[in-house]
Amino acid sequence: MARRRVPPLRTVVDSRVESVHTVRAGTADGGRVRLSAYDLLTGPWYTPLTFFYRKTLDGEALRDSLARTLLRYPLLAGRLERDADGGLSVLCNDAGVRFTEASCPDPMREYGHLLRAQPVIGDVVREVSPFGVVGRDTPLLKIRLTQMRGGGSVLGVLISHSLADGGSTLAFLENWSREHLGLPWEDPSHDRRALDALGRPSDDPATRAGRVFVGVGRMRHLLTTLRPGLRRRVTVTTRFEAAELAAMKSRALGELTDAGAWVSTNDVLTAHLWRVLGELRAHPDEVVEWLGLVVGARSGLGDALPSSYWGNCVSKSWTSLPAGELRGRSLGAVAGDVRRCLRDNTEDKLRDEIAFLGSYRRRGVSRHVMSAHALDVSETSLTVNNWSRFPLYRIDLGAGRPFWYEFPDLPVPTVHITPTPEEDGGRDVYLCLSEPNAVLAGTGRWQERLHPYAVSGLTG
Known part of the structure; x- marks a missing residue:
């Protein structure tokens, strides 16, 4: 009997945590932003995105530009709270974003259609569990930067789906990119009442x-x-x-x-x-x-x-x-x-x-x-x-x-x-x-x- 052709399994990037940082904007008004009815559809799950770079990213520079970007994205540095009617709000207290730096003993490989990788977020089950988010000191944005031996970086991004859909997630990442490169970008509107x-x-x-x-x-x-x-x-x-x-x-x-x-x-x-x-x-x-x-x-x-x-x-x-x-x-x-x-x-x-x-x-x-x-x-x-x-x-x-x-x-x-x-x-x-x-x-x-x-x- 001929063997079935099984799609190739994703490879695991074996990394070791080197340091964990909390990135903050440095200011907070303590206000609450009540999430919209569309926001509530997703549940408190996280969306994992992973990007592979041939050149090495600078972790310290990324944290600096991320802090500046958070000034215009206060929800990402906040925490989820349950409203009296069962809805959700974000407390904009600048509690911070988790930024983990890790290293991998292997060189960067030619990832693509023929060689895929698991989302590089470390302990994925622990990181994305929706059961410990609301009413907890749980970051709504988590970044994991993995440096590969010999050069190249893998950037893992976990963002709470309660805050952003795919388009808004990519808009944030593109604006972070523009802030990092010193380019201008438009202030986002976080007023859910408008929707x-x-x-x-x-x-x-x-x-x-x-x-x-x-x-x-x-x-x-x-x-x-x-x-x-x-x-x-x-x-x-x-x-x-x-x-x-x-x-x-x-x-x-x-x-x-x-x-x-x-x-x-x-x-x-x-x-x-x-x-x-x-x-x-x-x-x-x-x-x-x-x-x-x-x-x-x-x-x-x-x-x-x-x-x-x-x-x-x-x-x-x-x-x-x-x-x-x-x-x-x-x-x-x-x-x-x-x-x-x-x-x-x-x-x-x-x-x-x-x-x-x-x-x-x-x-x-x-x-x-x-x-x-x-x-x-x-x-x-x-x-x-x-x-x-x-x-x-x-x-x-x-x-x-x-x-x-x-x-x-x-x-x-x-x-x-x-x-x-x-x-x-x-x-x-x-x-x-x-x-x-x-x-x-x-x-x-x-x-x-x-x-x-x-x-x-x-x-x-």
């Missing part, structure tokens, strides 16, 4: 019926949240070159039938991945396949929200097709479905969502709100989180730009799309799947299915 004030129940029954968040009982919320952890997830990575994406988009545009119809490159890539993974999972024709799109709410809210707003401001859209229809539809038709799903994020939908979430917070049951689809149908759903426009490879902290970025495994099937290190119009894609599906996705046959529009197969 909460936009809540307004919709007059459209269809909008209210189609809300993507629902209130559930405490036990169902707990069981549904724990269920995905029963399956092991493995991440497979792959790269789509710019020419490959252009060929894919050309095919999709040619298959659109409505006059004036248009789809973006990311719409087409999302549609392609959904179709291929639908084939790979091989559900019976009548089983409904769900696609969840993580979308930023800022553009839908327009000028009503300050452009510099910093916090969680992310919604989700869902679309679905029977498995057989998903496999049988053309790329252009599925890309059109993706585009229509994104267009559902109207200002009316988002305002209604903010009002709905706010009503649960006022009743003291905000922790009972969850996505209407994602966890209940995790084995027939796919969540796509598109970071292709984020400045992942522009985080220069004095040693040039990173050459690789590492993404953590998630508890539900997820597609994470990022720019390439060269920012050349291509896309790096992280496919976080159940272990059997990840094994299949890593085989030659399914890699060919993922890349039929590559230079050697443009006619596919």
